[in-house]
Amino acid sequence: MKLFKNIFAALLLLGLTAGCESDIDIEIDDFEEQIIVEGYMESGQTARVFLTRNIGFFDPIGIELIDDAVVDDAIVVITDGDLRDTCVLVFAQNYLPPYFYQGESIIAKENHRYGLEIYVGTKTLTATTYVPEAIPLDSLWWYADELHYNEIDSVGPIRYQYTDPDTLGNYYRLYYRRLQTDPIPYSTSGPVRSDRIVNGLTYESDIYRGRTLAERYLTTPGEDIADKFRFYSGQIVEIRWNAISRHTYEFWQSLRDNEAADAFGSSQNISSNIEGGIGIWGGYGVSIDTVYIP
């Protein structure tokens, strides 16, 4: 859809005369408070659940508003069918928001279902998810596709080869972390993939990195990114190729379509699997590869 939007936007510009733009006032109604859940059950780790409240559409946002939006008085419980694990609120400065509820005892295993229960005030939220089996990439390597970009000798993406299992319905979530510079993994460019077109095939594709938090909020719009969202010599890059379930895939996909209603589509609410709230309780079958770029 993004593609169509870009193309038709270009058509409009090209087509007849330059469109004119202006500010407009619109009135919106009051909103109900919702609890937003961003939950991760990654194989080999305990749960990580971010809880926030929604904020007014036109409210100007700063660090204080984000701080206030964090839900810090919730009871968050993970279940695996037998055990119950009550999470603890921890401070984690590199995330936005910088607080999350961390599981203590249940470590996520592949091919397992996990439940989530959240109690905030009088509200109860529940969800379940499934951690699929991770299928590692066949191989990864770096290559340069741009020479002498800015002050860097050569930059390029990380390329991988992968064999998709024969069954239709495999979905993936991609992250990268440059070990020397990134405190946490960030989404790659095009971080959500499915096997619709490549089911059962062995194929190659490129990974470009996505914006870090600092780049999203601290750079001025239009500022050139020094490495053009690529990697370069000397870096050690960790790539996560996480297997996700269909619901988790639909959630991440729906974020892309969640944009203002315009001529090209209708505004979609995100696809959520939280009963009583909005967001995702997602299972991730983690597969990590590290590329040392010489």
Added chain:
Amino acid sequence: MKNLLLLSFCLLALFGTSQSLYTVSGYLTDDSNGEYLIGANAFEPNQKKGTSSNHYGFYSLTLTGGSTELHFSYIGYKEQVLNFNLTKDTVIDISLFVNSVVTNEVIVTAEAPDQNLNSVDMGRVDLELDLIKQIPVLGGEVDILKSIQLLPGVQSAAEGSSGFYVRGGGPDQNLILLDEAVVYNASHLLGFLSIFNADALKKVELIKGGMPANYGGRLSSVLNISQRDGNFKKHQQQGGIGLIASRLTAEGPIKKEVGSYLFSARRTYLDFFLKPFVNGSEIEGNTYFFYDLNLKLNYRLSQKDRIFVSGYFGRDDFEFQDPRSDYQVRIPWGNATASIRWNHLFTDKLFVNTTAVFSDYYFEYESSNSNFDYQLFSGVQDWNIKTDFSYHPNARNRIKFGVNYIRHIFVPSNVGGRQENTTFGSGGVNRQHAHEGALYALNDFDINENLRVNMGVRFSYFSQIGPFDRYTKNADGAIEDTVSYRQGQNVKTYTGWEPRFSARYRLSQKSSVKLGWVRNYQYIHLASFSALGLPSDLWLPSSDVIQPQIGSQLSFGYFHNFQRNTYEASVEVFYKQMDNLIEYREGASPNENISDNPDNNLTFGSGESYGVELFIKKNSGRLTGWIGYTWSKSIRFFDDLNNGKSFLAIYDRPHDISIVGNYKLNEKWSLGAVFVYGSGANYTPPKSRFLINGQLYTEWGDRNTKRLPAYHRLDLAATYIARKTERFESSFVFSIYNAYNRQNPFFIYYEEQGRISQGTYGLQPRQVTLFPIIPSVTWNFKFL
């Protein structure tokens, strides 16, 4: 049951009279070029009997023998009266002369045609091409679809779009016929222009309600467009050069008075025109063009047989070549239609037309660079044959019956590509095959002098057949089962009975009331992601998952003419109920359609619409034009959308006003103006925002509950006839679109402004206006 009733009515009417009756029949043509006139009138005032010519110019009227006074008339032409003694079946071919240009006074020589009072068709509007050609439209182009959007009850999808909605129904509910061939996507350039080149057209007829039984397959309307036949008498060329596109038409006799040809071409040069502006800009490397070709051939084989061959071929092509790499994108789409028609006169009362049609619409997306290429293809192909009989046993009955068969082939989405050395594709299994057929019979008859009824029934049939694979998914969304159908095996069959009824009661010389009730089935559907009508919208057949859309419409109207039919006025009220409407599920995106059945991503519901249409039209004189006002409401009910609450359709527009005027100043100059006003389009408002993965997203409110500011616009045009001799005519059309530069919102978006670090990061709503004031000049020429 319905059949028995119909049959008995027919019989009653048939055996009504017993005096010696004779039939007068023949063809009505335009004297200057021999074109057949559609809907011209033949009327005998003493016997109070009349008829009108069919789509091939043929009329048939059975009268009591003896002294006869026949009036032949047609709007824009001088009436002819023939006095003679009718003693046997007689063939009378008449050629009518165009009314000369009125200069100083309003001249109304005789009773102007009162077709609107007389006809029994509810909600039918005939648009004269001459009038359409004077309506100023974007960039100086004349456009049929833009012009019909100026009629009450018809609304446009959005600024610039030629998709249209009739009485609250969707854009796929309009049966668009070009010389009997179905056109699936009638838009160029996202709908800013339609594919119809007005120079090649003869008549445009829109039926909004009370669709008679000879039409079917769509719920809301029939837009019947007839191409011109071509000058039977001499070779002519005409054309025009405009801001956006240029056209050229050549026509003439193949054999004088026996056969003729017409060939028309139109192309845009936006690609050349804008290249200097585009180079070096953000959108460098983009190019776009479209073209249309129309062809018509006809030949009179004998007194009883005529053959017509029509064709249309058009393409839009968008291309993008990245100047800095070898990445390129190409998006072509277009329609091709071809039809062969054979008219045969069995007797002077029984006329039959048989048509074979091929229609093809496709949309393609291709992108590639040195490492990969990717193609997506989607389209519809129809093979159609139909026969329509019209039988006029006597003056009171006009019977039509016929049969129609279409073989559809749908390709909702076919994907293929190559990545380095790996090729992938979804194969040919995505095709869907179907048979569609219909049988109909109707009688348009006079019960008495004042009461005329059109009663008919249509029986329709639709069957999806294999080869076809149906995928079913499990709870996690993985495909768990595939049901395969072999070639020709029945997947699903639907049938429908579609009764059609309309009646006209003539209150007086000047007024009548009409009532209509119809039921329609629609077996093919358009699944779209946006209201604009993009070429990426998918045409889908009814299937084991999609049921046919069913519509019922009740309409009632009061019609009144003033000043000897110079003014036509009407008030029409309608109520429409629609079932089995389709929409994409919440969260669906076009990518889902690959490797899955597209109809697995749909959800179903119903809708209703109702409204009032007021209309006043002035047909002759120096000032002509019309004023139309519609108040309407269009609501949708879908269990899976908007949390099951009803919502307004995206095309709901409470108020819609159009004022169209044309004024003949003198022999050289005429002026035109169009003013439109419509309630703003509705949209879904935002509710709140929230944080996921460090980014802000929006919680949206209830569907379509807020409105953008109202849309209004004034267009002006002036036509100057530069030269008019026997051999050559030329004129200039100066036009201004959006004369007072109203900033109509095309869409709104929310712009991120401010910085989080300063606590000012927020959203500012902004509106984008598509067309500000746009002046243009077009030069039109004609070699006679």
